[in-house]
Amino acid sequence: MLHRPESLGEAVGLLTGDADIKPLAGGASLVAMLNARLVEPSALVSLARVKELQGSNELPDRTLRLGAMMRHRELAERTTLTGPQRVLQRAARAIANPTIRAMGTIGGSIALADPGADYPPALVALSAAIELVGSAGTRLVRAVDFFVDWYTTVLAPDELVTAIHLQPVGAGAGVYHKLARVAGDFAIASVAVVLLDGGRARAVIGACGPRPLSLAEADAELARGNVAAAGAMLAEAADPVDDSRASANYRRRVIPRMLARAFVEASEQMHSS
Amino acid sequence: MNAVHTAVGHSFERLDAAEKVTGEARYVDDLYRPGMLHGAVLGSTHAHARIRAYSLEAAFTIPGVAAIVTGEDFQVPRAGAFCKDEVPLARGKTIYLGEPVAAIAANDPEIAWRAARAIEINYEPLPSVLSIDEALAGDAPLVHEDLAKYVKIAPSFSQGNVLWQCRVEEGDIGSAWAQCDVVVEDVFETAAQHHMYMEPCGALAEVDRSGRLTIWSSCQSVHLVQQRVAESLAIPMGRIRALAPKIGGGFGGKGGLHVQHLAAALALKTGRPVKMVLSRVEDFEMVRSRHPARIVMKTGARRDGKLFAREASILLDGGAYADESPAVLSFAVLMARGPYRIAHLRSRGSVVYTNKLKASAFRGFGNPQVTFAGESQIDQIAKKLGIHPVELRLLNAVDAGDRWAGGQTLPACGLRECLTRLRGAVEAAPPLPSAAPQRHRGIGYSAFSHISGLLSTACNIYLRSDGSVAVNTGVVDIGQGSDTVLTQICADALMLTPDRISFASPDSDSSPWNWKTAASRVTYMAGRVVLAASIEVRDKILRQAAEIMECAVEDLEIRPGGVVGLKGVGGQSIGFGQIASHAISRLGGPIMGASSLLFDGERMDPKRALVEGFAFGNIGAYTFGAQAVEAEVDEVTGAVRVLRVWSAHDVGRAINPRMVEGQIQGGFVQGMGYALTEEMQWDESGRLTNPTLMDYKVPTALDAPLEINPIIVEHAEPSGPFGAKGVGEPGLIGAAASIGNAIANATRKRVYRLPMTPERVLDALIGKSG
């Protein structure tokens, strides 16, 4: 059974009570998993017609609220994301290829929490928040808390990602670097670096563990300009695996090297802005 | 040949381009037959295990299941092209994880899939060998206990897990090293690559009331399909008609059976058409791969740049079944010397069985592996001697009149021109904008040889009553464009435009034998018989015309547009149509031409070279090439980008230059994948861990170089049609070496293992613990 609700309430209602009923966003991940028989849902709830998930708006406190069904392509072309928020635009641009970017959505992507995906490190670097709606109501979860483990988030079976909240930031820089075997592949390792006015820095490593990796101590070192120290801490704390893309050992080695390069670019972006 | 060359040398558009670009072209999965069932295959779950029992009851309880076959349903002797070790479906034991153990026909693909998984098989696991070293260990479990009893088509050492050995030696290698001023010796390792043709393997089999099978399949030879399915089912070949729809690429992977015999067996069992198309995962797991290799390569040279000695010790991992491994090994051994005058040569190798997917034919056929090793060493020696890499190659390049390893004479050789024009092109190329910080650029070279003459082929041509021509060769166009090239050859011989010539789709009922589309052989081998048959038709046209015009044959000539006239006398002429009609109704019967050819090049010379275990009867029509790659290495990550490529190929004569370019460019990019990103990976249980396009990565348009500049060199091959020989494989052969040499040129560090992933490059740059 494929349900096609037109309201968020209806969608949540359909998901409530049966964990085998799955929401369908862009289909880029879920239908691939269906085809590979990795999931066997009893029903699907298409979010295509749920108006509340479309578009974006600015909240009174100037938080930018991006609807969950926003496609990667739209984010990738969103040049109004400036300064630190450019990290999100660049992460979106790094996803897969133009056709997948025209299909996939940010809500669908982060709900899957593929550790090799591009949004998670960018969202954590921006201290973004994820808006969730379920039968128990609405809640806002910090990105860093949203991603729990391999393909695991805090989402309850009847909860949907409804929006991403980007807090207002001042001037700054945002850089996203991705190392992959071929164009469009999932990352072997990725680095999101955000620099804020006032000397604050945030570095988040992707694809090197079950969740995006950031350390307050590493950020502090980065803010002091001790990039090598920051990189060493992150490499030490990373928990990468051996997979078809690369070995765990290589990922650990490459973290500080990629961080150094990303930091240089972020600093240059900072100075030229 | 005194034909006016109006078609040969021109870049005609492909005959099938319009149907492919509109989506009308039909590949096997686009075919639907009334009452058709869908087939699925079940793969084994153990790398090595006895099959104790099958239980099919649960599967048959699923509504819509029509038939199931297992290995027990195929009680036929083992088969195989070189060593008869294969069974149609695993029987008695399974010897690689994923090996087909059962096939199911059902009303739809979903039911077939579920039924496959409902089959219960009682396996008794056995210890397995998953690497060359494990296979060669003293107490290694045997993949084929009965190896000694298997029939082989040529003599070779076979024992334990060693399937085949081969050796070529010339000169006196023992004393040669002492006479060298520089010697390099390294171990090179290469991985299993998958063909990754865009169209997964599939077949549609239908049986008629008389029990005759029609099989459409994605294949590289309708004749081999017919022959081998007949063998698998123990039925006469005449009861099978094998056809080829449009083929979505092959690259060697579809040169042997995949599922044709399974679809056929299910069609026979159910009496209904059965279409079986592998999923991409199954295609990775169940068909064939390129041989992983370990090569100890040693090259010695004199101070003046003359190469003096080469020794290659080649170990190939052949996987679970022999398939074409003996030939791949033989070819690797033969090619290991490289296209150089090296007096002292010892090239030898073994291919071993392991409990993995069988390795077999794949574009290059053993040559890419040895070329990676050998050509890496040529650039190394050039560096040590302070000689330009192209100059060093020119100093040693073979030329017309020289001999290949084993003693065959090269009647033509454009290698020097390839090298010279290559160097010129690289030097003339405008520099790219400077590299970004921490990126290092370098240029690497390779030179290589390959063949295009092998086994046999035939052609029939018929002149229609309107003067048009029907050509039938049995050649399967797997995407490389042979239909068009062969049509051009016929067109020139008869001075017709290609639109006056129809090219038959291969049909084992009516097409004469062609071994297969492989080995870069079609333009050369099929081209020769198309040309010969066309000339026979031409001669008959002239003789018939002489009868009609009541003059001597010698006074007549063929003219463009399908007419015959008197030499030196304009105007008066008669058309092919009139001639054909006259023959059909008045004199002699329909005008036809036929030609049949077994490769007839000079054989190896046993007085000159020691050759043992060589699996080919005769092989030749050597081609030559040289390639340069400009690559950029990122010192931070070890990632490599190929920026520009120049690739010069002596093709004898380019029948269709644009198509030749396409082969060179496509071959390079597939070779780039082999060099940088493609590696089939198995875990310790023998499971292929990356059988999907998510996990096995081939180059995309953004990975491919900005430019691949093909340089066509033409030193006519005397025996070739209009001087032509093949180019299907050479674009790929030198790629890994060129790229590896570019990395070394950029960074002074060398990678000895394929694929040259960022990790392996970084290890080379800063050491494993840097």
Added chain:
Amino acid sequence: MTDALDVTLMINGERRALRVAPFETLLTSLRDRLGLTAAKRGCNQGVCGACSVLIDGRPARACLSVTANCVDQEITTVEGLSAPLELSPLQDAMVRAGAIQCGFCTPGMLIALTALLHESPHPTRDDIRTAISSNICRCTGYQKIVEAVADMLDASAA
């Protein structure tokens, strides 16, 4: 099918009614139910691009689209890119440039390129390469596909 759905799709400007399984993909519906076999099954995972179609003018993987979810969208397949017996300028350009070998990737490439040309009438070579990075080709090495489009644009600009 026990829980089949009756749906109507808008394909190449025509309304087509068909009966589908609930989670059936558009690729299966196009090929097996409607006989529109230009879209190919190369991987069924959305990676290879051979199944690509246009949905509301944007490129999409038919193998990743649930048919029942496409009922209010305009679907364009390669069969709809030109009139019978004719080739569009893009198709003609591909033929003339020698950009087709086995042809299995060709339909998907045409979809990606058609989408590109709609959005960006004067794409650069980099834009072309980026657009076709959505589609794997194993035969051509991509060079002549890029040339085909570049040549077509040069010709129309001249």
